[in-house]
Amino acid sequence: MQTVVLAAGEGTRMRPLTADRPKPMLPVAGKPLVAHTVETAIAAGASRIVLVVGYEADAVRTYFEEADADLDVPVTFVTQDRRRGTADAVASAVPALDDGPFAVLNGDALYEVADLRSLFESGPAVGSYRVENPSAYGVLERGERGYLEGVIEKPDDPPSNLINTGAYVFPAETRDRLDVAESDRGELELTDALQRACESVDVDVVPVDRWLDVGRPWELLEANEWKLADLDTRVRGTVHPDATITGDVVIEDGARIKSGVVIDGPAYVSAGATVGPNAYVRGATYLGADTKIGHAVEVKNSVVDDGSSLGHLSYLGDSVLGRNVNFGAGTNVANLRHDGNSVAFTVKGDRVSTGRRKFGVVCGDRVKTGIDTSINAGVRLDTETTTGPGETITRDR
Structure with a gap:
């Protein structure tokens, strides 16, 4: 499964640790956070990695160029020039993708190998996880047959505690529809692209046993503990x-x-x-x-x-x-x-x-x-x- 890893964010919620470097380069157990995401994806069956970088891109690129010999799969770097959301980031990676479906992972999240393997095998799919406070996340809506119907971003009254983990497998045709996935905020969001995919294909909701969104400083402690x-x-x-x-x-x-x-x-x-x-x-x-x-x-x-x-x-x-x-x-x-x-x-x-x-x-x-x-x-x-x-x-x- 060819896999796009998003590593272009500035990490404003992680301040002051990200004042001078990108969040995916913060240290977790001897290597950058994003390296754990990439290595887990490869162990789960990723055939190639396309890394989307932006802010302080050289730091990410340098690390992986030096580590490339140990990864056993091709690694391609794409720079996201515009800052118009996650779908825009993936759209910048499309020219580097081969034909066929593709996975997308947030480069500042941790996953288990078995969970990503299940996701890759279930595509089109989105990874799901249950939390106590779903109103801080994108909440997944499922239909009667269990497939995805939509994503509600940070709802005041969430319909469930099942949230989006930022891990996806998209069908090949989605790559041509990313530039129309514009949210109410004027940004190109992956969740909007995912909802458009639901209109033509069944998108599976795949549960993950363990997941951590490393977005705030104390979550960096949790990442190192893991x-x-x-x-x-x-x-x-x-x-x-x-x-x-x-x-x-x-x-x-x-x-x-x-x-x-x-x-x-x-x-x-x-x-x-x-x-x-x-x-x-x-x-x-x-x-x-x-x-x-x-x-x-x-x-x-x-x-x-x-x-x-x-x-x-x-x-x-x-x-x-x-x-x-x-x-x-x-x-x-x-x-x-x-x-x-x-x-x-x-x-x-x-x-x-x-x-x-x-x-x-x-x-x-x-x-x-x-x-x-x-x-x-x-x-x-x-x-x-x-x-x-x-x-x-x-x-x-």
Whole structure:
């Protein structure tokens, strides 16, 4: 099944992590988010991949050009010049497609191999998933025979809890109708193209057992929790004899684990990273390339991206740090509300519930904190934010 993967979005809901890079390139268990989507599609039977890129396209293209030898299928890149919706993105990929049906996947979502295999075999089809709050998604309507009748975008009164996963198989004739799939917003949306396909063919609604739309910062934690749990232990870096490693832990070549370190997996330590001495890493934690976790630092269930440093006497829990962040000595992050309610976070100007009882800070690239900074749960620090010595940060900056 030839497969189009959409990786051109700017990821505004993922700010501040996407201020300087596309969302599909955010790190998940040692590789970009979009790489997991592509590799799952290939394992499910994708015969070729057409990657639609846009914002910061070179980052996506460079990664896959270097990884191409390991993918075993052709990979083609198409740049989406216009920003007029998902159908427009797929329309830009049509010249690179062969004749016949084609699949479309969102490059910022995670799927299971078995689910995509079922989808590919059932086309024309759309992947479906049941959620508790369907009003935040596109809700699928099915007819008496179970086939798709339509998609209702973010309804106030959803007819069901069955939502669209952004995974499709389209019949060949759909490619000629993408440019007329215009929504009320004036954008060319795939769901409108899908509804037009329903007028002439039966579109199957295929349930998926597991799916994650990685659209907001705490969902990047969920993505790492998912994929780190699938890893097997692989130690290629240098580990001091006095360090303790338990659970499934990947330590890449060039990483250094110093004396007194305890790592309770699942965890991933990238090339060039140093941990310790006397540091504690636990939970589903990802440490990017050239990161530094220093003396008496504890990192729990977090993503620490390339080049970031927590050098001395700090705590980081259930948090996401962008690239080249520096925590001054004694910087501590709260990750739990006293009332036990879910932590809220700011997304596109609105405070929304993360649904997580524990959630700490999200730092954009190049944030720097002064010594003894205290950061409250659910705080967002935008790119290049700084704090002074001894500050207590209770609001976004």
